[in-house]
Amino acid sequence: MSTEIHVEIDRARVRELTAREAGVLDGRTPGSKDFYERARKSLVGGVASSYQLRDPWPIYLSHGKGAQVWDVDGNEYLDFHNGFGSMVQGHAHDAISQAVTERIGLGTHFAAPTEDAIVVGEELARRWGLPKWRYVNSGSEATMDAIRIARAATGRETIVKIFGSYHGHHDYVMVSIGVEYDRIGDRLDLESLPYGMGIPQAVVDLTVAVPFNDAEAMERRIERLVDEGRAPACVIMEPVMMNLGVVLPEPGYLEAVREITRAHGILLIFDEVKTGLCIAAGGAVERFGVTPDLVTLAKALGGGLPSGAIGGTDEAFELVEAGKVVQVGTYNGNPLSMAAARANLLEVMTPEAYAHLDTLNEHLLQGCRSVIEAYSFPGYSVGVGSKGCVTFSPERIVDYASFKANQDAELAELAWHYNMNRGIFMTPGREEEWTLSITHTIEDCDRFVAAFEEMAHDLTA
Numbered sequence: 457m458s459t460e461i462h463v464e465i466d467r468a469r470v471r472e473l474t475a476r477e478a479g480v481l482d483g484r485t486p487g488s489k490d491f492y493e494r495a496r497k498s499l500v501g502g503v504a505s506s507y508q509l510r511d512p513w514p515i516y517l518s519h520g521k522g523a524q525v526w527d528v529d530g531n532e533y534l535d536f537h538n539g540f541g542s543m544v545q546g547h548a549h550d551a552i553s554q555a556v557t558e559r560i561g562l563g564t565h566f567a568a569p570t571e572d573a574i575v576v577g578e579e580l581a582r583r584w585g586l587p588k589w590r591y592v593n594s595g596s597e598a599t600m601d602a603i604r605i606a607r608a609a610t611g612r613e614t615i616v617k618i619f620g621s622y623h624g625h626h627d628y629v630m631v632s633i634g635v636e637y638d639r640i641g642d643r644l645d646l647e648s649l650p651y652g653m654g655i656p657q658a659v660v661d662l663t664v665a666v667p668f669n670d671a672e673a674m675e676r677r678i679e680r681l682v683d684e685g686r687a688p689a690c691v692i693m694e695p696v697m698m699n700l701g702v703v704l705p706e707p708g709y710l711e712a713v714r715e716i717t718r719a720h721g722i723l724l725i726f727d728e729v730k731t732g733l734c735i736a737a738g739g740a741v742e743r744f745g746v747t748p749d750l751v752t753l754a755k756a757l758g759g760g761l762p763s764g765a766i767g768g769t770d771e772a773f774e775l776v777e778a779g780k781v782v783q784v785g786t787y788n789g790n791p792l793s794m795a796a797a798r799a800n801l802l803e804v805m806t807p808e809a810y811a812h813l814d815t816l817n818e819h820l821l822q823g824c825r826s827v828i829e830a831y832s833f834p835g836y837s838v839g840v841g842s843k844g845c846v847t848f849s850p851e852r853i854v855d856y857a858s859f860k861a862n863q864d865a866e867l868a869e870l871a872w873h874y875n876m877n878r879g880i881f882m883t884p885g886r887e888e889e890w891t892l893s894i895t896h897t898i899e900d901c902d903r904f905v906a907a908f909e910e911m912a913h914d915l916t917a
């Protein structure tokens with residue numbers, strides 16, 4: 457995938473172009489600057505979530521339709537961020553808007569079950585091949601409850617996660633993420649480190665991290681935990697690692713993880729908050745053919761409304777069914793979210809929609825690949841379903857350690873500025889993958905490629 461011989465990137469040129477592009481963006485977004493100055497008086501950092509922060513100010517959006525979004529200065533962008541992958545349907549999709557509008561007139565919240573919740577559960581069971589479902593309101597709630605269910609089912613407390621993977625903002629999983637390369641630790645004994653302050657050490661100690669794409673390292677770590685009397689309740693993992701671009705599972709890896717977890721009586725949780733609904737109708741479970749005990753969904757499930765779900769086997773949900781694990785929430789199965797999810801699943805994210813996403817993504821990935829080859833650029837393009845990225849590394853990234861060893865944050869930052877100034881909206885300040893929506897076109901993908909080519913040209917000219 458990577459080019460064999462690549463150009464040396466001139467670092468001074470990267471900084472010069474970044475300064476130039478940042479100046480252009482600042483000049484185009486005075487309205488966002490004004491909003492920021494107002495917002496920071498009442499909102500911490502001027503934003504609703506720290507993931508929306510950006511220096512010198514965030515870009516405040518006013519509206520979106522289909523593949524486009526507009527900022528408060530009236531700048532128009534093609535949206536490749538798509539709400540961290542929540543908007544694979546495109547913005548303000550008619551079917552979802554209609555379902556939500558109809559539901560509003562009938563009452564928006566009862567904290568009592570509605571028919572839409574049943575329909576959504578039936579469709580998720582069909583797509584994922586997992587019989588039982590419960591709802592929550594976010595990805596964090598989904599992974600938190602799934603871990604509790606696994607702990608109860610096994611009577612064990614330790615959990616295993618993949619080093620560098622993000623599973624939401626609750627304490628159990630805010631461990632061993634965003635760690636600098638020299639603090640990752642020994643491959644067979646990776647560090648458990650809190651992600652930010654306020655996380656109890658006792659909780660951190662219950663979470664053990666292993667490298668992605670290394671079934672042997674996982675097995676050896678699990679065997680050691682068993683020997684220490686700390687057998688794990690679950691392995692929670694993204695079947696395709698995201699939030700650092702896209703890292704695909706090596707052939708056979710997911711199957712091996714399934715075998716290891718089964719052999720040790722460990723529940724396997726696939727966190728499909730990002731992959732679910734975005735890479736296939738039945739997410740990674742369909743795409744890779746490996747079925748976990750529990751799966752977590754959120755983001756794209758609700759078509760832009762807060763939502764989340766946990767799916768699982770009858771055995772995994774036995775103690776919830778028996779009332780011994782308390783899985784609850786006032787807004788679980790909220791009628792508005794369920795109406796949106798129903799329309800999303802039954803009318804919008806159809807087999808044709810997934811075929812369209814695959815066609816678009818292949819075109820976009822190939823377009824980026826051609827630029828990389830033409831300019832001998834250090835990097836490669838990789839993706840699946842609606843997700844993809846250009847990874848600015850001459851080496852192939854297989855896990856968090858290889859990501860950190862090869863990360864080129866400066867180039868990622870420059871690419872973000874090039875995109876924003878050429879009408880391509882991407883996730884601020886993060887090495888995120890893109891998410892295409894079903895409303896994107898081949899021409900939209902070509903615009904992304906053109907912005908990338910301009911950067912490659914300017915850097916290598």
Ligand SMILES: Cc1ncc(COP(=O)(O)O)c(C=O)c1O
Pocket residue numbers: 540593594595596597599622623624625694699727728729730754755
């Ligand atoms: C894989 C994964 N799991 C869980 C979460 C948490 O989801 P939420 O932000 O809805 O709580 C995220 C969010 O980015 C995620 O990427």
